[in-house]
Amino acid sequence: METKAPKKKIQTMAELAREAGVSASTASRALRNSPLISKETIERVQSVAKEHSYRPHLGARNLRLKKNNVIVLILPFNYAEEDVLGNPYIFKIVGTIGSKLREIGYDLLLSQMDDISEEIDDRYVHAGIAEGAIILGRGDNDTAKLKRLEETGIPFVILGPILDNQTYCSVGIDNKSSGCMAVHHLAKLGRKRIAIVSDNREDPNAESYARFQGYKQALDELGYPFDPDLVGPSTHSGKSGYDAVQHLLKTAPDLDAIFVATSDVVAISVMQALRNAGKHVPDDVAIVGFDNIDMCNFVSPSLTSISQRLKDEVAHLLVEKLLDQINGKQVESVMLNGSLVVRRSCGSQTDYPLRV
Amino acid sequence: METKAPKKKIQTMAELAREAGVSASTASRALRNSPLISKETIERVQSVAKEHSYRPHLGARNLRLKKNNVIVLILPFNYAEEDVLGNPYIFKIVGTIGSKLREIGYDLLLSQMDDISEEIDDRYVHAGIAEGAIILGRGDNDTAKLKRLEETGIPFVILGPILDNQTYCSVGIDNKSSGCMAVHHLAKLGRKRIAIVSDNREDPNAESYARFQGYKQALDELGYPFDPDLVGPSTHSGKSGYDAVQHLLKTAPDLDAIFVATSDVVAISVMQALRNAGKHVPDDVAIVGFDNIDMCNFVSPSLTSISQRLKDEVAHLLVEKLLDQINGKQVESVMLNGSLVVRRSCGSQTDYPLRV
DNA sequence: TACGCCAATGCAATCGATTGCATTGCATAA
DNA sequence: TTATGCAATGCAATCGATTGCATTGGCGTA
Numbered sequence: 001m002e003t004k005a006p007k008k009k010i011q012t013m014a015e016l017a018r019e020a021g022v023s024a025s026t027a028s029r030a031l032r033n034s035p036l037i038s039k040e041t042i043e044r045v046q047s048v049a050k051e052h053s054y055r056p057h058l059g060a061r062n063l064r065l066k067k068n069n070v071i072v073l074i075l076p077f078n079y080a081e082e083d084v085l086g087n088p089y090i091f092k093i094v095g096t097i098g099s100k101l102r103e104i105g106y107d108l109l110l111s112q113m114d115d116i117s118e119e120i121d122d123r124y125v126h127a128g129i130a131e132g133a134i135i136l137g138r139g140d141n142d143t144a145k146l147k148r149l150e151e152t153g154i155p156f157v158i159l160g161p162i163l164d165n166q167t168y169c170s171v172g173i174d175n176k177s178s179g180c181m182a183v184h185h186l187a188k189l190g191r192k193r194i195a196i197v198s199d200n201r202e203d204p205n206a207e208s209y210a211r212f213q214g215y216k217q218a219l220d221e222l223g224y225p226f227d228p229d230l231v232g233p234s235t236h237s238g239k240s241g242y243d244a245v246q247h248l249l250k251t252a253p254d255l256d257a258i259f260v261a262t263s264d265v266v267a268i269s270v271m272q273a274l275r276n277a278g279k280h281v282p283d284d285v286a287i288v289g290f291d292n293i294d295m296c297n298f299v300s301p302s303l304t305s306i307s308q309r310l311k312d313e314v315a316h317l318l319v320e321k322l323l324d325q326i327n328g329k330q331v332e333s334v335m336l337n338g339s340l341v342v343r344r345s346c347g348s349q350t351d352y353p354l355r356v
Numbered sequence: 357m358e359t360k361a362p363k364k365k366i367q368t369m370a371e372l373a374r375e376a377g378v379s380a381s382t383a384s385r386a387l388r389n390s391p392l393i394s395k396e397t398i399e400r401v402q403s404v405a406k407e408h409s410y411r412p413h414l415g416a417r418n419l420r421l422k423k424n425n426v427i428v429l430i431l432p433f434n435y436a437e438e439d440v441l442g443n444p445y446i447f448k449i450v451g452t453i454g455s456k457l458r459e460i461g462y463d464l465l466l467s468q469m470d471d472i473s474e475e476i477d478d479r480y481v482h483a484g485i486a487e488g489a490i491i492l493g494r495g496d497n498d499t500a501k502l503k504r505l506e507e508t509g510i511p512f513v514i515l516g517p518i519l520d521n522q523t524y525c526s527v528g529i530d531n532k533s534s535g536c537m538a539v540h541h542l543a544k545l546g547r548k549r550i551a552i553v554s555d556n557r558e559d560p561n562a563e564s565y566a567r568f569q570g571y572k573q574a575l576d577e578l579g580y581p582f583d584p585d586l587v588g589p590s591t592h593s594g595k596s597g598y599d600a601v602q603h604l605l606k607t608a609p610d611l612d613a614i615f616v617a618t619s620d621v622v623a624i625s626v627m628q629a630l631r632n633a634g635k636h637v638p639d640d641v642a643i644v645g646f647d648n649i650d651m652c653n654f655v656s657p658s659l660t661s662i663s664q665r666l667k668d669e670v671a672h673l674l675v676e677k678l679l680d681q682i683n684g685k686q687v688e689s690v691m692l693n694g695s696l697v698v699r700r701s702c703g704s705q706t707d708y709p710l711r712v
Numbered sequence: 713t714a715c716g717c718c719a720a721t722g723c724a725a726t727c728g729a730t731t732g733c734a735t736t737g738c739a740t741a742a
Numbered sequence: 743t744t745a746t747g748c749a750a751t752g753c754a755a756t757c758g759a760t761t762g763c764a765t766t767g768g769c770g771t772a
Contacts, residue, residue: 011728012727012728012729013728013729013730014728014729022751022752023751023752023753024728024729024730024752025729025730025731025751025752025753025754026750026751026752027729028729028730028731029730029731029751032730036749036750036751037750037751038749038750038751041750041751053478055478055479055482055483056483056728056729057482057483057484057727057728057729058479058483058484058485058729059415059418059419059424059483059484059485059727059728059729060419060484060727060728060729060730060757061728061729061730062415062729062757063415063416063419063727063728063729063756063757063758064728064729064730064731064756064757065729065730065757066757068415070465073466075451075454091447094447094466095431095468098431098466098467098468099468102467102468107465107467107485108465108466108467109426109463109464109465109466110429110450110454110464110465110466111454111458111463111464112451112454112455112458122409122411123411123414126367126411126413127411127412127413127414127415128413128414128415128416128757128758129414129415129463238650238651238653238654239653239654241654242654265650265651265654268651268654268655269653269654271656272654272655272656272658275656276656294594294621295594295621295624295651297594297595297625298594298597298598298621298624298625298628299624299628299655299656300627300628300631300632300655300656302628367758368757368758368759369758369759369760370758370759378721378722379721379722379723380722380758380759380760381721381722381723381724381759381760381761382720382721382722383759384759384760384761385721385760385761388760392719392720392721393720393721394719394720394721397720397721412758412759413757413758413759414759415757415758415759416727416757416758416759416760417758417759417760418727418759419726419727419728419757419758419759420726420727420758420759420760420761421727421759421760422727484727484728
């Protein structure tokens with residue numbers, strides 16, 4: 001038998017110190033390889049620590065160092081009710097953020113909150129639980145709340161577009177130009193009656209608002225008239241895509257393309273509704289979705305979509321910007337361009353290679 | 357103007373106490389409505405606290421109380437590479453667990469780990485960061501690791517089936533009987549050549565193993581012979597469903613049903629592959645998936661699937677069992693029955709009402 | 713008046729790791 | 743021999759909230 005069997009666990013620095021015949025301060029320094037401590041002592045302490053599988057109590061360390069290596073990730077609840085958690089796009093971002101944080105030694109606390117509010121400060125940052133927050137999404141009425149959050153002075157970043165007069169940091173894609181791109185692509189295919197499915201919020205903060213503006217701008221550039229009959233309302237739930245199609249087929253039965261600005265999940269449901277109504281995709285109606293989730297490759301027909309390049313850039317930037325703030329640096333918001341991934345729902349003839 | 361504007365924030369108990377003209381101990385007790393403190397003092401302290409928007413430093417409290425109201429949720433990485441995070445089933449569970457925990461005042465730390473190991477203890481529980489762990493999934497080689505984790509004595513529960521000789525607590529569905537149910541349903545539709553798509557691991561710990569056993573048992577009960585040509589290999593990625601169909605159409609071109617035991621995501625990709633191969637679902641081939649994700653309603657044809665009743669029962673039970681352990685109670689593992697949700701991929705004629 | 717009791721409050725230790733400021737002891741220079 | 747320097751280590755305070763045990767003062771009773 002080796003000395004592999006760990007003896008009874010040493011729980012505290014003091015116990016470790018006693019076992020190694022030194023004081024707690026020396027033990028502490030030894031574990032951290034302080035140059036103040038002699039080589040022999042360092043080795044002895046570390047080997048005793050290993051032998052008894054001692055691990056420091058991070059709670060205590062954090063208190064002393066006023067540090068904690070945790071960031072909190074906020075999923076706004078109003079958003080959640082519309083099934084953020086069922087939205088693979090958000091989930092992927094969460095996972096990627098988690099990996100990035102782990103690489104740099106941070107942990108991730110996941111919190112669903114009714115509102116973006118000072119609670120983030122009270123409950124997490126000021127409370128010494130987390131050092132900053134990443135907020136995934138922003139609702140209609142959040143401007144004032146974000147203002148107050150900003151006044152608390154805690155580090156945070158938000159996933160979303162840059163708004164006018166915004167003084168905090170956000171990372172998002174350019175929804176307007178992305179919407180514009182989708183419509184231009186459909187027009188290039190020869191489509192004349194291009195509908196939009198959107199949750200169509202009036203709030204300029206909303207992503208959907210910017211995508212809708214992009215839709216309008218493209219129509220304008222193309223010389224197409226804007227027709228309210230071509231607007232189908234949706235929420236973020238899958239079912240709402242189905243309902244939007246019922247609506248559109250009444251108000252504009254001659255439509256030949258739909259830009260589903262809400263999400264791919266909704267777009268997939270839109271395609272199903274069209275099929276049930278006897279419409280063929282893409283021959284009768286071409287479809288463009290938003291988010292470019294993996295599933296786009298696996299539905300029939302495969303779904304053309306706008307990629308937010310989420311895995312690498314968005315998650316990476318969110319983390320980077322937040323950490324810069326925590327370390328006292330000034331940061332600027334970022335707006336990324338979306339990109340169009342063309343698949344069968346727009347008439348492309350192949351499904352492979354997969355485009356992810 | 358009301359006295360609404362909070363004065364400069366009071367950061368510590370000591371400052372609060374000074375401001376209210378009492379000692380720190382009295383202030384602490386007053387905030388917690390201790391019967392030791394007079395009504396007047398309680399009111400005064402609390403109003404001063406409110407006025408200066410004082411919040412306790414939870415890190416300090418946790419250290420003192422040896423408590424932290426955090427549980428850590430482990431996403432095994434080997435699993436993650438196969439895209440757990442793209443799997444809506446897992447994400448939903450994460451969200452539901454988060455909500456449950458929040459209701460009872462706990463926070464959720466999300467951790468992706470390469471391995472289930474003592475690191476959970478070292479880094480989280482022993483370190484005073486979390487009180488226990490919920491582990492989402494278990495791989496082939498985890499038995500020994502779970503044994504060691506158990507020896508650390510930390511509270512944990514795992515999502516998965518109950519294994520022979522298992523001494524820790526798990527919550528999962530009865531994969532074997534679920535697989536059995538799927539096949540019996542397909543047989544009842546008159547299908548004779550029922551294939552299975554599975555990641556087909558030999559490890560009895562694997563969910564897929566149990567589902568495969570269920571498949572075999574059903575064939576047995578039906579008097580159908582087991583035919584290796586009817587087994588299509590897959591991983592958890594969407595693409596693998598596509599590949600499995602290519603394989604099956606060579607080895608068993610006469611198949612008339614597929615039980616996609618891996619997941620709905622794979623099943624959706626299976627359906628696309630069949631369509632591309634000129635096969636009609638359900639007329640030529642009937643399909644049953646596994647997980648019953650929302651998307652089942654929105655693909656064409658809508659997908660029959662086995663529901664793990666995840667939102668309410670599984671997440672709820674995981675949390676409950678873990679908290680019981682934290683509070684020193686004995687707990688027993690649970691095995692839930694799956695249930696079949698029939699949709700068009702098995703010939704059902706309607707998509708509505710949605711079955712979620 | 714003296715004593716005891718109890719409600720209300722404060723003091724100081726505690727949780728466990730870290731660190732500024734001594735202190736020790738040994739070696740080298742004056 | 744005494745002074746000086748420095749490497750190595752220990753003491754005690756600190757982070758902020760909590761709590762066992764003392765202390766205070768006011769009231770009732772003998």
